[in-house]
Amino acid sequence: MYLIVMNITDFKTDVKLAPYTSIGVGGPADYFYEAKTADELKDAVLTAKEKNIPYIIFGGGTNVLVSDDGFRGLVIVARNNNYEINGENIDAGAGIVLGVLLGVSVKAGLQGLEWSAGLPGSLGGAIYGNAGTFGKSIGQFIEEVTVLEPSGDIRKYTPDECGFRYRQSNFQNMPGTVIISAKLKLQQGNVERLKEEIKKNALWRAQNHPPYKSCGCVFRNATFTKEARLPQDENEPVAWFDKVPAGWLIDQAGLKGKKLGGFTVSDVHGNFLINDGTGTAEQLEQLISEIKKDIKDKFNLDLEEEVRRVG
Numbered sequence: 001m002y003l004i005v006m007n008i009t010d011f012k013t014d015v016k017l018a019p020y021t022s023i024g025v026g027g028p029a030d031y032f033y034e035a036k037t038a039d040e041l042k043d044a045v046l047t048a049k050e051k052n053i054p055y056i057i058f059g060g061g062t063n064v065l066v067s068d069d070g071f072r073g074l075v076i077v078a079r080n081n082n083y084e085i086n087g088e089n090i091d092a093g094a095g096i097v098l099g100v101l102l103g104v105s106v107k108a109g110l111q112g113l114e115w116s117a118g119l120p121g122s123l124g125g126a127i128y129g130n131a132g133t134f135g136k137s138i139g140q141f142i143e144e145v146t147v148l149e150p151s152g153d154i155r156k157y158t159p160d161e162c163g164f165r166y167r168q169s170n171f172q173n174m175p176g177t178v179i180i181s182a183k184l185k186l187q188q189g190n191v192e193r194l195k196e197e198i199k200k201n202a203l204w205r206a207q208n209h210p211p212y213k214s215c216g217c218v219f220r221n222a223t224f225t226k227e228a229r230l231p232q233d234e235n236e237p238v239a240w241f242d243k244v245p246a247g248w249l250i251d252q253a254g255l256k257g258k259k260l261g262g263f264t265v266s267d268v269h270g271n272f273l274i275n276d277g278t279g280t281a282e283q284l285e286q287l288i289s290e291i292k293k294d295i296k297d298k299f300n301l302d303l304e305e306e307v308r309r310v311g
């Protein structure tokens with residue numbers, strides 16, 4: 001049996017969440033805890049369960065939209081950033097920053113994660129939403145995910161059980177489940193070539209993503225249907241397989257530069273909503289629903305949020 005060594009008094013109280021998110025909005029959490037090890041992560045979750053306190057895990061807070069009222073429960077920030085390299089495998093804690101994981105993998109001469117150069121957030125957050133770019137995503141490199149189940153049991157998930165698909169995993173439909181760590185499978189590579197690739201990808205990101213407060217892409221790319229009314233623009237990819245890029249739709253709808261309160265639809269990338277530092281979650285929600293309505297009215301396509309709501 002696993003012994004819990006933590007108490008509710010180990011949690012901070014009434015902590016404003018905005019500073020723990022990249023978009024900088026969100027009210028307070030009743031309870032707040034930063035778990036530096038897997039044991040602390042487990043203990044915090046089990047303590048919350050024992051006291052019947054709702055809980056949620058944050059990684060880097062780069063894909064969450066916290067309400068202005070905050071979260072009535074415990075926010076646990078996963079900071080368990082241990083890692084171990086065994087041949088072509090890396091075992092890493094969910095709280096490791098993805099950029100750090102990329103750095104250690106390249107140092108060990110392992111290739112696979114170069115696409116993630118500049119992608120913010122933690123390994124756990126990336127697994128939860130199957131983060132990716134340049135046609136690659138984290139799920140392709142996962143051999144096993146160790147999870148704390150709502151029952152309190154620890155279980156290892158195979159990639160199939162994780163259900164990785166475009167910006168989604170089965171963990172999104174498993175409330176209370178906590179990603180503790182993962183085993184990644186990479187390949188031997190040439191360090192100099194890996195560094196070149198990373199430099200190229202980081203440069204692309206710097207040129208195509210606005211460097212301001214945001215949660216990255218707010219919307220998933222839209223699923224193409226034959227009822228869609230798409231504009232004809234020969235210079236742009238209209239549908240990638242069955243997906244239509246959300247940023248492109250927002251651009252075509254003339255929404256770049258649109259402002260609402262402290263938020264602006266980025267001129268650089270239409271799927272980024274930028275907070276000038278004064279924005280509230282309520283304003284962001286309003287802007288999101290206006291964009292969705294415009295895209296539906298103009299193109300008969302439904303946009304769905306990629307960002308996760310908290311509170």
Ligand SMILES: Cc1cc2nc3c(=O)[nH]c(=O)nc-3n(C[C@H](O)[C@H](O)[C@H](O)COP(=O)(O)OP(=O)(O)OC[C@H]3O[C@@H](n4cnc5c(N)ncnc54)[C@H](O)[C@@H]3O)c2cc1C
Nearest residue numbers: 059060061062063121122124125126128131132179216308
């Ligand atoms: C500038 C910018 C650029 C971005 N570019 C990209 C991109 O190119 N591709 C892309 O896919 N995304 C991108 N994103 C979005 C974001 O960075 C990714 O989705 C990232 O993987 C989220 O990780 P995180 O640790 O910040 O998760 P968080 O925002 O902390 O959490 C996101 C969700 O995951 C859950 N979660 C986090 N950790 C755990 C855990 N250990 N166990 C259980 N649940 C957990 C949270 O509860 C929440 O529901 C970008 C964001 C920004 C700000």
